[in-house]
Amino acid sequence: MEASGYDLLLKGGRVICPASGIDGQRDVAVKDGRIAAVEATILPSSARQVIDVSGKLVLPGMIDTHGHVYQYVTGRFGLPPDMVGVHSGVTTVVDQGGPSCMTLPGFRKFIVEPSKTRVLAFLSAYLVGGLEGHFYPNLYSPEGVDVEASVRSARANKDIVRGIKGHAEIGGFARWGIKVMELAAEISRRSDLPLYVHFGQLWGLPESGVNGEDADTILERVIPLLRPGDVLAHPFTRHPGAFINEKGEVHHVIRAAMDAGLKIDVGHGSHFSYRVAKLALPAGVIPYTLGADMHGYNTEIPEVPVPAGTPEEHHDDENHPFKGQARFSLTQAMTSMMTLGLSLEEVVPMVTSHPAEMLGRSDDLGSLAAGRIADVSVLHDDRGRFVLRDNEDMRITTERLLRPAFCLRAGERFEADAPILPAAIAA
Numbered sequence: 001m002e003a004s005g006y007d008l009l010l011k012g013g014r015v016i017c018p019a020s021g022i023d024g025q026r027d028v029a030v031k032d033g034r035i036a037a038v039e040a041t042i043l044p045s046s047a048r049q050v051i052d053v054s055g056k057l058v059l060p061g062m063i064d065t066h067g068h069v070y071q072y073v074t075g076r077f078g079l080p081p082d083m084v085g086v087h088s089g090v091t092t093v094v095d096q097g098g099p100s101c102m103t104l105p106g107f108r109k110f111i112v113e114p115s116k117t118r119v120l121a122f123l124s125a126y127l128v129g130g131l132e133g134h135f136y137p138n139l140y141s142p143e144g145v146d147v148e149a150s151v152r153s154a155r156a157n158k159d160i161v162r163g164i165k166g167h168a169e170i171g172g173f174a175r176w177g178i179k180v181m182e183l184a185a186e187i188s189r190r191s192d193l194p195l196y197v198h199f200g201q202l203w204g205l206p207e208s209g210v211n212g213e214d215a216d217t218i219l220e221r222v223i224p225l226l227r228p229g230d231v232l233a234h235p236f237t238r239h240p241g242a243f244i245n246e247k248g249e250v251h252h253v254i255r256a257a258m259d260a261g262l263k264i265d266v267g268h269g270s271h272f273s274y275r276v277a278k279l280a281l282p283a284g285v286i287p288y289t290l291g292a293d294m295h296g297y298n299t300e301i302p303e304v305p306v307p308a309g310t311p312e313e314h315h316d317d318e319n320h321p322f323k324g325q326a327r328f329s330l331t332q333a334m335t336s337m338m339t340l341g342l343s344l345e346e347v348v349p350m351v352t353s354h355p356a357e358m359l360g361r362s363d364d365l366g367s368l369a370a371g372r373i374a375d376v377s378v379l380h381d382d383r384g385r386f387v388l389r390d391n392e393d394m395r396i397t398t399e400r401l402l403r404p405a406f407c408l409r410a411g412e413r414f415e416a417d418a419p420i421l422p423a424a425i426a427a
């Protein structure tokens with residue numbers, strides 16, 4: 001290679017790329033926005049710019065499978081895409097059910113196109129998309145679903161739409177039974193895209209018992225509607241109607257569902273509880289992907305005021321589905337998994353190769369193989385004693401903390417300087 005053949009060289013980091021079977025010290029060269037080479041040693045003189053990343057982790061650009069970035073359209077949910085994306089070290093964010101068949105054109109024009117972050121979506125099964133359903137559950141009845149229109153929209157926009165989003169939770173089931181989930185599954189089948197199913201109480205009352213509905217039966221009734229590759233979300237939620245029944249046991253159908261090819265996404269956010277995770281993980285509930293599920297309710301956003309006229313909220317109420325706010329990031333969710341006993345080597349695929357597969361994009365995302373688009377995440381791997389807390393305000397101590405340093409998105413560098421990133425809190 002002649003001098004200055006490469007645009008950029010990331011030198012001396014620990015490269016972990018599960019898709020190409022690499023875990024070790026490597027140099028990564030970038031040229032024209034693509035990965036040019038990954039080698040044990042690449043001469044610094046071969047690149048115009050060299051960044052010393054020794055002591056850091058160098059991963060394929062991280063993919064957050066569960067974001068909420070339809071800013072200004074989805075009430076308080078939508079965060080600025082680049083704040084949860086490239087400025088948090090994440091190169092691809094998947095909006096889970098923000099846009100719908102009716103609002104996808106706006107999502108493309110005002111979110112996908114102007115963002116530096118690659119933004120994809122799981123299309124909402126509901127006509128209105130992901131609005132503030134806990135305020136207005138009646139928008140989410142079976143009458144609010146148009147299978148035909150949603151299938152057409154998904155098929156015509158596959159560059160953005162990589163799945164369908166639906167909710168299986170007791171508030172909806174007690175009102176209308178399983179009908180909405182059947183429609184969501186039909187949209188998913190007919191558009192040949194995976195269905196991502198939210199579990200755990202969300203839309204508040206009515207609770208178990210109303211209209212003969214029992215939260216603990218939702219999972220076993222929904223699973224038969226699903227196909228291999230579909231996604232069960234929020235395994236570690238503290239809300240009823242999910243993976244852990246009211247007796248505190250892991251639901252008996254989970255193991256069989258995983259064996260049948262259903263995938264589990266953490267969907268960390270407001271739904272994550274260390275108490276529940278400590279029950280579920282040892283019982284074999286191992287997530288396949290790790291969405292951060294950050295939105296305007298659960299994320300402390302110093303710089304973004306709530307738009308005037310947004311409905312009033314009382315989210316300090318003990319029963320509010322999104323109780324509690326904190327600074328957060330996908331890397332914090334990784335740390336949280338490692339603190340629960342998963343290894344770094346198990347967690348990295350959950351934000352790289354596995355989500356690429358979930359998106360049907362293994363051929364271009366989630367790998368550092370030469371020739372790929374240069375989406376790269378570089379993380380600090382800090383040792384010490386740090387405090388983490390969940391939405392039940394349970395605190396745990398960790399000795400290893402991952403933090404984003406910067407990322408490359410198609411070779412362009414973005415610092416991890418988002419105001420929502422948590423500070424490292426020493427224990």
Ligand SMILES: [Zn+2]
Binds near residue numbers: 068096293
């Ligand atoms: Zn969510």
